[in-house]
Amino acid sequence: MSEQKLEIVKTEDKKPKPETDQIPFGKTFTDHMFVMDYETDSGWYNPRIVPYEPLTLDPAAMIFHYGQTVFEGLKAYRAEDDRILLFRPSQNLQRLNRSSERLSIPPIDEERVMYYLTQLISLEQDWVPSTQGTALYIRPFIIATETNLAVAPSHSYKFMIILSPVGPYFSGGLKPVKINVEDQFTRAVKGGTGTAKTAGNYSSGYQAQAKANKEGHADVLWLDGVEKRYIEEVGSMNIFFKINGEVVTPELNGSILNGITRMSIIELLKKWGIPVSERKISIAELYQVYEEGGLEEAFGTGTAAVISPVGELNWLGHQMVVNNHEIGELSQKLYDTITGIQTGKVEDRHEWTVEVQ
Amino acid sequence: MSEQKLEIVKTEDKKPKPETDQIPFGKTFTDHMFVMDYETDSGWYNPRIVPYEPLTLDPAAMIFHYGQTVFEGLKAYRAEDDRILLFRPSQNLQRLNRSSERLSIPPIDEERVMYYLTQLISLEQDWVPSTQGTALYIRPFIIATETNLAVAPSHSYKFMIILSPVGPYFSGGLKPVKINVEDQFTRAVKGGTGTAKTAGNYSSGYQAQAKANKEGHADVLWLDGVEKRYIEEVGSMNIFFKINGEVVTPELNGSILNGITRMSIIELLKKWGIPVSERKISIAELYQVYEEGGLEEAFGTGTAAVISPVGELNWLGHQMVVNNHEIGELSQKLYDTITGIQTGKVEDRHEWTVEVQ
Ligand SMILES: Cc1ncc(COP(=O)(O)O)c(C=O)c1O
Ligand SMILES: Cc1ncc(COP(=O)(O)O)c(C=O)c1O
Numbered sequence: 248m249s250e251q252k253l254e255i256v257k258t259e260d261k262k263p264k265p266e267t268d269q270i271p272f273g274k275t276f277t278d279h280m281f282v283m284d285y286e287t288d289s290g291w292y293n294p295r296i297v298p299y300e301p302l303t304l305d306p307a308a309m310i311f312h313y314g315q316t317v318f319e320g321l322k323a324y325r326a327e328d329d330r331i332l333l334f335r336p337s338q339n340l341q342r343l344n345r346s347s348e349r350l351s352i353p354p355i356d357e358e359r360v361m362y363y364l365t366q367l368i369s370l371e372q373d374w375v376p377s378t379q380g381t382a383l384y385i386r387p388f389i390i391a392t393e394t395n396l397a398v399a400p401s402h403s404y405k406f407m408i409i410l411s412p413v414g415p416y417f418s419g420g421l422k423p424v425k426i427n428v429e430d431q432f433t434r435a436v437k438g439g440t441g442t443a444k445t446a447g448n449y450s451s452g453y454q455a456q457a458k459a460n461k462e463g464h465a466d467v468l469w470l471d472g473v474e475k476r477y478i479e480e481v482g483s484m485n486i487f488f489k490i491n492g493e494v495v496t497p498e499l500n501g502s503i504l505n506g507i508t509r510m511s512i513i514e515l516l517k518k519w520g521i522p523v524s525e526r527k528i529s530i531a532e533l534y535q536v537y538e539e540g541g542l543e544e545a546f547g548t549g550t551a552a553v554i555s556p557v558g559e560l561n562w563l564g565h566q567m568v569v570n571n572h573e574i575g576e577l578s579q580k581l582y583d584t585i586t587g588i589q590t591g592k593v594e595d596r597h598e599w600t601v602e603v604q
Numbered sequence: 605m606s607e608q609k610l611e612i613v614k615t616e617d618k619k620p621k622p623e624t625d626q627i628p629f630g631k632t633f634t635d636h637m638f639v640m641d642y643e644t645d646s647g648w649y650n651p652r653i654v655p656y657e658p659l660t661l662d663p664a665a666m667i668f669h670y671g672q673t674v675f676e677g678l679k680a681y682r683a684e685d686d687r688i689l690l691f692r693p694s695q696n697l698q699r700l701n702r703s704s705e706r707l708s709i710p711p712i713d714e715e716r717v718m719y720y721l722t723q724l725i726s727l728e729q730d731w732v733p734s735t736q737g738t739a740l741y742i743r744p745f746i747i748a749t750e751t752n753l754a755v756a757p758s759h760s761y762k763f764m765i766i767l768s769p770v771g772p773y774f775s776g777g778l779k780p781v782k783i784n785v786e787d788q789f790t791r792a793v794k795g796g797t798g799t800a801k802t803a804g805n806y807s808s809g810y811q812a813q814a815k816a817n818k819e820g821h822a823d824v825l826w827l828d829g830v831e832k833r834y835i836e837e838v839g840s841m842n843i844f845f846k847i848n849g850e851v852v853t854p855e856l857n858g859s860i861l862n863g864i865t866r867m868s869i870i871e872l873l874k875k876w877g878i879p880v881s882e883r884k885i886s887i888a889e890l891y892q893v894y895e896e897g898g899l900e901e902a903f904g905t906g907t908a909a910v911i912s913p914v915g916e917l918n919w920l921g922h923q924m925v926v927n928n929h930e931i932g933e934l935s936q937k938l939y940d941t942i943t944g945i946q947t948g949k950v951e952d953r954h955e956w957t958v959e960v961q
Contacts, residue, residue: 271754272753272754273664273752273753273754274751274752274753274754276663276664280663299663301660301661301662301663302660302661302662302663302665302668303658303659303660304658304659304661305658305659306633306637306656306658306659306764306766307630307633307743307766307768308659310667310668310803311659311667311673311745311747311803312673312675312743312745312803312806313803313806313807314671314673314802314803314804314805314806314807314808315807315810316668316669316671316807318669349808349811350807350808350810351807351810351811351814384753386664386669386753388668388669390668391807394631395630395631396629396630396631396741396743396768397628397629397630397631398806398809398839398840399810399813400807400810400814407663409663409664411664411753431795432795432796433793433794433795433796434796435796436790436793436796436829436830437790437829438788438789438790438829438832439789439790439791439792439793439796439808439829440804440808445671445804445807445808446667446668446669446670446671446803446804447671447797447802447803447804447805447807447808448671448804449669449670449671449755450670450671450672450673450707450708450748450757450802450804451671451706451707451796451797451802451804452755453672453707453708453756453757454706454708456756457708457757472793472794472795472796472829472830473793473829473830475795482755483755
């Protein structure tokens with residue numbers, strides 16, 4: 248791959264930019280995208296930035312049949328001084344490669360892809376919105392493209408990066424949400440694909456999501472697939488509880504995603520001297536703590552919302568109201584700190600942000 | 605959907621037909637394909653048979669990101685008297701709808717789709733090969749096509765049927781294969797998607813498959829994802845054991861696929877008065893039976909091979925050689941009967957075959 252020069256083909260036909268404080272997530276895309284191909288014989292080749300355009304694939308392309316695909320999600324933020332900042336992007340590329348390994352997809356060169364990514368953002372810099380809470384969402388993904396119905400790893404792939412300006416996750420401040428503890432469907436199990444960001448993990452949750460929504464819940468809290476006892480994660484977020492002054496989050500047990508927001512929160516809490524433990528926590532333990540009055544805060548964490556306070560949990564008819572449906576002090580502080588670092592308002596002592604020139 | 609008329613656009617440019625006793629599985633496709641679209645407002649619409657051609661999709665089409673897709677696999681066989689026969693095709697369409705339900709995909713009208721399918725086969729009848737062991741493989745599939753990165757069911761879909769002539773699965777008679785019992789990776793778990801034919805279930809097995817191949821095994825025998833004790837299925841096949849005169853196959857427990865070959869074998873065995881039981885069977889039990897000399901035959905079952913005799917099983921270093929690496933009498937009889945019915949050589953008392961006019 249080393250001799251590969253990035254080719255750039257600019258569009259003649261720029262799209263109008265939307266009002267970024269109103270647009271729904273994931274429906275608007277910028278003028279350009281990054282594409283690179285893979286063949287077994289040549290490795291990754293032909294890295295290029297081209298006008299955003301449809302993909303043409305044979306109906307027997309493997310992506311349509313056997314789900315060999317991985318993706319990432321991160322954001323570019325506009326600082327007050329107009330700089331454009333990425334938040335721990337190399338973590339995303341490392342995770343992409345870990346996901347690829349699980350799906351038998353060849354790895355990308357993280358350094359080169361970081362270069363391509365920043366070149367793309369740089370070209371599309373006018374698309375990075377500046378309103379509070381907005382960002383440019385970045386979606387790198389890899390799909391298997393070989394035309395073949397044999398159940399086996401593909402010999403060809405496409406790696407792409409597309410960009411989508413996104414409005415604030417919560418309009419009008421952080422709003423605690425209601426979550427349903429799912430007792431029937433399973434998201435992932437040890438030995439499966441739960442630790443990878445791969446397509447099949449998401450659609451398999453739609454039925455549980457619909458069940459939750461029907462009862463007025465915003466999201467699903469997944470339990471482990473073996474015993475249906477231990478707490479795993481929420482939809483596209485990791486989960487944290489503040490219990491009697493200590494922050495607890497499920498350990499990386501081989502079936503949950505290693506969230507970059509989760510990782511950052513643990514590092515912040517340690518720096519602040521707030522006790523935090525990564526461990527197994529059962530839903531029964533959580534309910535007992537709740538009944539004894541020790542459940543002080545609960546929040547989901549992820550790139551989309553950063554912090555999403557949980558105001559209520561429902562588990563088989565047991566209702567746990569957290570902090571009177573109000574956002575907790577620690578949740579708010581974590582939100583302010585991380586979004587502050589992401590947008591250059593709070594000093595970045597961890598070297599988490601990367602500026603796009 | 606009731607007023608939808610099937611549109612047929614014929615190609616001007618027919619491809620040469622391959623030598624069917626040599627072609628590899630799933631790489632050659634016929635001249636036409638069936639396509640139909642879905643939008644939430646209109647349901648399934650615009651059913652059409654068109655020249656086989658690439659698909660054009662936005663890079664943000666949901667199929668590339670969240671894996672909302674299902675598929676089926678069945679075959680059209682050429683009888684000696686030149687008739688074209690399908691084997692229990694309505695079972696495939698019923699299973700497609702069950703898979704779709706699990707993936708939150710809207711159902712298709714089974715009767716209408718059966719009509720479209722037979723029209724397509726009829727148009728492509730010259731592609732149904734006649735050499736012993738060959739067939740025209742039929743791949744119906746549905747993909748989510750909405751351009752949207754939100755993690756939620758798509759509002760639009762494409763249903764397609766593509767056709768691929770296939771050579772014999774085993775050239776030169778049935779060959780017993782070696783199978784590795786996978787003790788680390790998991791295919792499926794109760795509450796997951798194991799009972800559905802959906803893309804993510806397949807690529808998640810590639811690592812275990814590679815591990816097996818490396819040790820000279822043709823395939824993987826999966827154990828249950830909860831206790832790693834009970835036998836589930838093999839790659840793309842269900843599994844049967846003949847133990848002390850009784851045939852045993854894992855019960856439909858909520859994580860294995862309800863195979864149509866499996867179902868047919870159980871019906872045949874019952875008719876023949878051979879004891880057959882669908883039950884939990886642990887790998888430890890199987891090994892004990894083997895050591896006591898009671899493991900008489902083992903075979904995988906599926907549309908691709910019909911019967912794939914197992915000559916050797918390896919479980920954590922324990923080797924079980926089945927029937928001296930030779931095909932068992934019952935395996936052979938089941939193979940002859942089912943392939944005989946499929947190709948019109950054996951009388952079809954079950955009304956399993958459907959003739960394409
Ligand atoms: C299943 C799942 N869990 C957790 C997360 C949170 O991870 P991160 O903080 O890296 O966005 C995500 C989103 O990426 C996810 O998809
Ligand atoms: C996972 C899995 N199990 C079993 C089977 C066998 O099913 P059938 O006999 O319907 O082909 C298949 C193939 O369809 C499969 O994909």
